[in-house]
Amino acid sequence: MKQKSVAVIGGGISGIAVAHYLREKGIRVQIIEAEDRLGGRMATASLRGRGIALGGKNIGVKYSLFREFTKSMGDHPFEYFGLNSSRIRNGKIVTFDEKKRWRGMLEFAKSFSLRDLVRMIPMIRAVKADRIKDGYLGSPFFQSWQRKTKDAKLASVFRKNLVEQFIRPMTVRMNGAEPAEASVGNFGSNLSVAFDTYEQLSNGLDPLFERFSSLVPVRLNTSLESLIVREGRVVGIKVLQEKRLEDLYFDHVVLTTPASVSASLLRNHFPELSGTLEQVRYFPVAVVVAEYAKPVFNEKVRALVFPSDKPLSNAGVYGVNDRHIVRYTFSGKSARDILSGQPSLEDLVALGERTLSEFIPFRENPRVSFTGKVMKLGLCAYAFDYERFRRDFDFQSSAIQGLELTGDYLRGASIEACFRAAKECVDGLQISDARIQNGKEEEKALAASY
Incomplete structure (x- = not known):
């Protein structure tokens, strides 16, 4: 039996995470990336010869999965960055610094109403008590808020002062969404990021990505034109590289592209799942x-x-x-x-x-x-009604053979959330341990023959 192969579409952080976990399981994997480098929205640019991360440069101390990944890639040390943010209040600059976290919280709390504090404190407690359960999309605590609140937008749950001073900086920075566009059911993913301490990779992201690409085959400057589907099963992909179309066949295809991009790729063959993804x-x-x-x-x-x-x-x-x-x-x-x-x-x-x-x-x-x-x-x-979105997504995607999907819309937009969603995706991939073991034995036999 030949070793099973998987194509990972997208070389952003979700694609990197999926390929990493597949490789750990001994599954043959290849990344297909349309850009000229890995990283996606975390890709680096050059500033006078120095690699500059345009996204994702701050790594939370509690990003356990991502830190396990960096450790597996070799020596990639971290350095302190912290959490320091200032706002304009009454024409003056007011600073929140993590070294004086509680003093800063008390300073901000002075301008908040009692009703806001009564609502906010249990939310903070829930995230701090169980970050895994309530700090990502799908949190039972925040989904219950979504269900019991008639208008579940953050701007309507909290009053203006708290929204402008505390909530908006999180939703706009992390999601690009105004509080009037953000759901209270998804708010745990914002709070978990706010209540963390941050570091940066001392040598930047480039050495990490370079090491990863030395271990996993990557095809850059290669765009996915369409899926190859036979009798309802995804069996491969049609790609475009240097103006040449090519059909590539795999046992599984994993889409890690943004939800809207994945929706367009699925529209012809799987319109129902495509419509669900368009909610994001x-x-x-x-x-x-x-x-x-x-x-x-x-x-x-x-x-x-x-x-x-x-x-x-x-x-x-x-x-x-x-x-x-x-x-x-x-x-x-x-x-x-x-x-x-x-x-x-x-x-x-x-x-x-x-x-x-x-x-x-x-x-x-x-x-x-x-x-x-x-x-x-x-x-x-994200999807505004995440609970309903996830129910439809899981049901529709599970019916498609040979295809898996993951990305920032499943557990959250942070690096750690993307890794968590990727791990769940790979853990659910239907490739038996026996087939993986056969693939490993075949690799050893081939190596011995050389």
């Missing part, structure tokens, strides 16, 4: 990283969150010791019209500088260089 919303985001001659931020203030009337949602230092490198993030409703107009990176960095300088003046600090990217499907805002 994505919002655009642009990230621009600029280097300046002198520090822009200071040791106390390392990031600034902007109000809803600004297209710039966040600006902050790239690293604790990189206060001269600023990361501008454009997301939220005010940014969508600008991002839909295909702005240049130069226009965006200029807009970011004008907005930031209203609160932190740095006009006499010349810009040295910049890089960045505009991502139309940058931030996943």
